[in-house]
Amino acid sequence: MTVVPPSVVPQPVVPQSGSRLRWAAADGLTLTGRYLSHLRRQPELLVNAIGFPILMVIIFVYLFGGMMAVPGGGDYRSALLPGLFAMTMLFGISSTMVAVVTDAQRGITDRFRSMPMSSSAVLLGRAAADMLISTIALAALLLAGLAVGWRAHNGLWPALGAVGLLLLLRFSLLWVGIYLGLIVRGPGAVTAVQTLEFPVAFLSGLFVAPASMPVVVSTIAEWNPLSATAAAARELFGNSGWGGDSWIAQHAVLAAVLWPLLILTVFAPLSVRRYREMSR
C-alpha cells in the first residue's frame, strides 16, 4: 500500500460561515465567473452568439430587404432591425438550454447538488452569465444596425427603454431555456428546440406585418410575445412599424412588459422547483 508522505496529507480546511442570502449571492457570482472564464477561453462561444444575428441582418437587409414593403410606406430597414433584436433574444433559449444540459450530463449539476452550496445560486449564476452575454450580443447587433443605416430617432431614454424591454424578454426566455434544459435528457431535445425557434420567430410580426397574413395566422403572429417586444422597440426607437387595430398592436409597450412577466412567473418557479426535485 502506498503511504502518502505526511506533508501532502490534507490539512482540514474550514469553510467560512455566513447567512444563506450572502452565500446565494456569493455562489451565484462564483458561477457567473465560471461562465465568463469560458468566454475568455472559448471566444467562439461569443462569436456564435453575435455572428448569427449579424448574418441575419445582412441577409434580411441586402437579400430580402428590396422585396419587402412596410404598409403605409415606411422604411423596411427601420422596421426590420428591432425584429432582429427580438429574434436574437429568442435564440438565447437554446444556448441557455445547451449550457444547462451539458452540466447535467457531465454530472456537474449532481456535484453541485451534493455540495453545501446555495441551490438557487446554480440557476442565478447561469441567468446572470447569460444576461451578460446577451447584453454584449445585443450591443454588437445595435452597432451592426447603425452600420447598415438603422437609427433610433426618439433620443436616449426611449432607446434605453427599448433595450430594457428586449433584455426583459431575454431574461424571461432564459428561464424557459433553464426549465427545458432541466427536464430533457440528451442532445436530441436541444436540436428540436433549436429547430422550433425558427417557426416561433417567423410566426410573428418580426419580419412582416401580421396584417398581410391569413386571419388565423395573423392573430397568432400579433399575440406572439416577440411581436409585442419588437413593436414596442419600434415605437420607442421611433422606427416605422406595422400598425394594427388589435388591442395588443395598440398597446405594444404594455404588452412587452406583461408578456415577459407572465413567462417569468410561470417558468422561474417551475425551474427552481424542478432543480430542487431533480431525481434522476
Next chain:
Amino acid sequence: MTTAVLADALGKRYPGSDTPALDGFDLTVPAGTVHGLLGPNGAGKTTAVSILTTLLRPDGGRAEIDGIDVVRDPHGVRRRIGLVGQSAALDEILDGRRNLLLFGRLFHLSHADAGRRADELLERFGLADTGARPVAKYSGGMRRRLDLAVGMILAPAVLFLDEPTTGLDPRGRAEVWHALRALVAGGTTVLLTTQYLDEADQLADRISVMGGRGEGRVIAEGTPDALRSRIGGDRLELVVRHAADLGRAATLIGRVAGARPELDPDARRVGAPVTDRMAALAATVAALGAEGIEAEDLTVRRPTLDEVFLQLTEVPA
C-alpha cells in the same frame, strides 16, 4: 468505533417502474474503513449512493452520515461528504487548478484557502504539472484523479465513489487505484460502488453484495475473505497429464476432499472444495504418487469473487 454511514431499510421506487430500485437496503460503514458496494448493472448501487448523498429522497427507511439524517438535514450531510459520481463532474473548459478553485469557492473556502488547497491536491494526485491544460485534453485516468481531488476538497468525513474506474483503460484504472490507496492510507472513510470484483477485493475492507435488478438490497456482507469462505472455502484443482487418468483422479480427489469432485474433461481438470487446504494438498500429492498418476498442475486456491458473486446471486432452483 463511530459509524460513518448508516442505512436502515431504505426503500426507493422510481415513478413508472414496477420493481423497486431499493427495498430494505441496509448498510453500516464504520469510520476509517473502505466499504465496497458490489452489484451488477441495475442492482441499485447508484440509487443507494444518491440517497446517501442527498441527491434523491428515499420513499422509506432512514439514512445517516456521521450521525446526521440525510432527509432532515441534507445541508449538514453535504458539509461532510465528497461525491465522485460516474461521469467525471468537471468543467472541461477550465484547467485542473481552476476546477479546484471553482469547487473550493463553492465549498465556501476563502480565496486563499481554496488556492492553497488546490495546489496541495494537485500535488497529491500527481497533477501538479498539468498547468493551463483544459480538462478536455486530460486522459481518462487524469480526469478521474482530478475528480477525486475535487471530492477531497473539504477532507470529507465520507467519500462516495460511484464506479470510479468504469470506462477507464487498465493504465487509468491503475492510476485511480493508486490514488485511492493513498486516500485510504490517510484515513478517509470511503464507500465505493463497483461492478468489478477485483476492485472491491483490492481496495475494500468489507464488501456488501447487492442482488440483481429488482431485488434492491444487500444479500451478503463481510470481508472479502469471509465472503469467500462462506461459499465453501478453498478449492483443490488437479490437472492430469493423460486424459485416461481422469476417472481415477476424480475418485482420488473425491476421497481426499470428502466431497463430490467436479470434472472438466476438456481441460483434463478435476476440482473439489476442501476445508483444510494444506492437509488436502499433502494427501493429494501422496495419493498421486501411490497410484502412479502423472499430474501437470496441482493448486489450492480461494474462489474468485466472480464465483462468490455468481453463487450469491444465483436464483435458488
